[in-house]
Amino acid sequence: MSNPGVIIAGAAETNELGKLPGHSTLALHIEAAVNAVADAGLTMKDIDGIATVAAPGPVQVAHALGIYPDWVDGTGVGGTSFLLHVRHAIAAIRAGYAKTILITHGESGRSRVGAPGYRMDAASPVGQFEAPYGTLGPTTTFTIPALRYMKEYGLTHEQLAYVAVAQRQWAAKNPRAAFRDIISVEDVLDSRLVAYPFHLLECCLVTDGGGALVVTSAERAADFPKPAVHLVGTGESSETPMISQMLDFTESQMFRQAGQKAFAEAGITTADVDHLMIYDAFAHVPIYGLEALGFVGKGEGGPFIAEGNTEPGGRLPLNTNGGGLSYTHTGMYGMFAIQEGVRQIRGEAAAQVDNPEISVVLGNGGMFAACGVLVLGKQPR
Amino acid sequence: MASKMTPVPTPETKPYWNGCAAGELRIQRCTDCGKPYFYPRPICPSCGSTSVEWFTASGKATLYSYVINHRPAPGFDEEAPYAIAVVQLAEGPRMMTNLVGVPNTPEALVLDMPLRVTFEQRGDVSLPVFTPEEA
Numbered sequence: 001m002s003n004p005g006v007i008i009a010g011a012a013e014t015n016e017l018g019k020l021p022g023h024s025t026l027a028l029h030i031e032a033a034v035n036a037v038a039d040a041g042l043t044m045k046d047i048d049g050i051a052t053v054a055a056p057g058p059v060q061v062a063h064a065l066g067i068y069p070d071w072v073d074g075t076g077v078g079g080t081s082f083l084l085h086v087r088h089a090i091a092a093i094r095a096g097y098a099k100t101i102l103i104t105h106g107e108s109g110r111s112r113v114g115a116p117g118y119r120m121d122a123a124s125p126v127g128q129f130e131a132p133y134g135t136l137g138p139t140t141t142f143t144i145p146a147l148r149y150m151k152e153y154g155l156t157h158e159q160l161a162y163v164a165v166a167q168r169q170w171a172a173k174n175p176r177a178a179f180r181d182i183i184s185v186e187d188v189l190d191s192r193l194v195a196y197p198f199h200l201l202e203c204c205l206v207t208d209g210g211g212a213l214v215v216t217s218a219e220r221a222a223d224f225p226k227p228a229v230h231l232v233g234t235g236e237s238s239e240t241p242m243i244s245q246m247l248d249f250t251e252s253q254m255f256r257q258a259g260q261k262a263f264a265e266a267g268i269t270t271a272d273v274d275h276l277m278i279y280d281a282f283a284h285v286p287i288y289g290l291e292a293l294g295f296v297g298k299g300e301g302g303p304f305i306a307e308g309n310t311e312p313g314g315r316l317p318l319n320t321n322g323g324g325l326s327y328t329h330t331g332m333y334g335m336f337a338i339q340e341g342v343r344q345i346r347g348e349a350a351a352q353v354d355n356p357e358i359s360v361v362l363g364n365g366g367m368f369a370a371c372g373v374l375v376l377g378k379q380p381r
Numbered sequence: 382m383a384s385k386m387t388p389v390p391t392p393e394t395k396p397y398w399n400g401c402a403a404g405e406l407r408i409q410r411c412t413d414c415g416k417p418y419f420y421p422r423p424i425c426p427s428c429g430s431t432s433v434e435w436f437t438a439s440g441k442a443t444l445y446s447y448v449i450n451h452r453p454a455p456g457f458d459e460e461a462p463y464a465i466a467v468v469q470l471a472e473g474p475r476m477m478t479n480l481v482g483v484p485n486t487p488e489a490l491v492l493d494m495p496l497r498v499t500f501e502q503r504g505d506v507s508l509p510v511f512t513p514e515e516a
Contacts, residue, residue, distance in 0.1 A: 120386065128388035129420050130477045132508055133465050136454040140465050148446035151492045196449035196462070196487060244467045244477040245420070249446050 005218030010040025024114030028106025028210035036212035049098030078365025083372025105335035106210030145249035153299030161188035171322025204324035233266025233375035255292030274356035383455030419474035
């Protein structure tokens with residue numbers, strides 16, 4: 001076999017998510033790392049590769065954990081970075097650069113303890129050509145394509161709101177979810193406007209938390225306490241550093257490009273997918289994801305969700321932890337999307353889908369800026 | 382009191398900002414494939430050619446998409462809620478902007494409405510913003 005298999009052998013989140021003013025960013029990394037390494041039945045001495053985003057970055061995290069690695073990856077392309085770390089870890093393991101790689105995420109997104117400040121360089125492209133127009137973070141930028149999509153494809157405000165409604169139904173089954181009360185379309189549309197057409201309940205949470213993964217060779221699959229989660233296909237791409245320069249406001253090229261790579265490598269079609277995670281910083285992103293991955297045609301994502309296909313009892317379980325809209329969103333949510341995919345394949349999710357063989361995780365970084373896609377399998381392919 | 386962000390030109394963007402100061406929207410195009418592009422940079426994103434030139438755009442545009450922001454950025458308290466828009470220039474490229482001379486409401490801001498450039502002084506910089514064509 002030219003491409004030996006690689007698995008996720010350990011996966012865990014921080015003990016708690018939400019408002020954790022007693023944890024610094026680094027402490028969240030450490031807690032997540034300790035939990036994931038224990039989940040794999042290993043110790044820090046077994047880890048020979050490290051990946052995370054700055055800040056605090058792989059050097060700080062490795063050092064804090066007493067790891068002196070043979071392989072270091074600090075890829076930082078926003079909330080999807082951890083999916084790219086997994087993909088790069090697969091390559092490193094196949095190349096023999098490392099055997100047991102730890103990928104960590106910790107972010108004091110809400111409490112901002114030991115967290116980097118928000119700085120905007122007024123001489124950068126985004127500082128010159130976007131920030132002067134009064135942008136203030138993702139709510140004012142990631143959201144801009146939606147009105148164009150609504151005009152082109154007739155997506156209604158009610159359908160957009162229903163994305164949050166469907167995901168809350170999953171969150172209601174998850175004791176760790178931040179918001180668990182069932183909501184209606186009216187509740188969403190009655191919540192205050194943050195950036196028209198987006199209401200508060202169509203925007204993600206801002207929380208503290210972390211998660212970590214241990215990635216290693218599939219030939220060691222039997223050595224770990226938990227069932228192996230096979231990494232059967234992956235993809236990555238990038239598109240734009242500025243939302244105004246997105247190629248087409250009605251579709252994400254990078255979602256499609258990374259998704260096609262991942263599906264081709266796994267040898268699957270959408271019909272093979274039992275469980276799906278799509279990074280949902282805002283309610284329109286799952287619609288763009290469903291269409292880019294080919295689950296529905298262009299313009300069909302909103303009606304597909306509103307008809308109940310992705311909620312509990314639907315044929316395509318989507319964002320089953322409750323997603324960034326209801327579960328947690330530290331700022332870089334991708335790690336939590338992977339964690340839920342792992343839990344579903346292992347059969348240990350709070351809202352467990354019936355025996356999924358294939359879970360697909362689509363991560364977004366920045367404002368439609370970068371993308372990673374992972375195909376997780378119960379079996380190697 | 383916090384003030385609005387003022388862009389800081391770099392050597393490759395200076396002709397754009399100089400154009401704005403002169404009341405012109407100057408952007409670039411490729412002299413090999415002919416395609417206009419924005420934001421300023423010394424390479425054509427369509428064909429990779431580094432043979433590029435500046436030209437003065439018509440200043441005409443249409444409204445491509447927007448949000449109406451209810452949580453103002455520093456310095457924008459008086460305008461809130463205000464639109465953060467992306468317009469499509471008649472020449473093809475898109476850019477972010479604000480919309481002036483029109484109520485920033487969903488009713489008044491209709492996608493594809495015709496717009497034209499105007500300029501707003503901010504510090505040492507003249508910032509292109511857009512206003513309805515018929516205004």
